[in-house]
Amino acid sequence: MAACLTANASQDEKTLKFFHTHTGESIEVCYYKNGEYDSHALRELNRFLADFRNGQSIEMDPRVFDVLHSIKRVAGSNGTFQVISAYRSPETNNMLRAKSSGVAKKSQHLLGNAMDVRLTDVDTKKLRDIAKSLEMGGVGYYRKSNFVHIDVGRVRYW
Secondary structure (H helix, E strand, O other): OOOOOOOOOOOOOEEEEEEEOOOOOEEEEEEEEOOEEOHHHHHHHHHHOOOOOOOOOOOOOHHHHHHHHHHHHHHOOOOOEEEEEOOOOHHHHHHHHHHOOOOOOOOHHHHOOEEEEEEOOEOHHHHHHHHHHHOOOEEEEEOOOOEEEEEOOOOEEO
């Protein structure tokens, strides 16, 4: 999927770059243009962000992409979001819960409302701080694993 054409790009066009740490796949997509979400781009993102363990997908909430886009803008970043986790099927979430107490039974990942990410040119502490300052949803900081959980649920931090 092509990015927005920079020569014609207006301020309401939003492009994101992703690298999936588990699949090795990359994508750059203009998901918002001409004042609306691009349905083809969102379908591509849903496919890209599917549960990598079983291929199941869901319609991701586009507000997740808006949060990520806002983070990049505030950070002045040209980097790529490294995706650790996005959509999780119930089977995957249950399997992860059995291995770790840090996985919520009613995870926002199950709803397509969350992503666990790094941003290649932004320190994860700074990424966390920017996400918190936006107050657009939940923000979790996982220092040992070096990623930040971003979701569009209620505003909360951990």
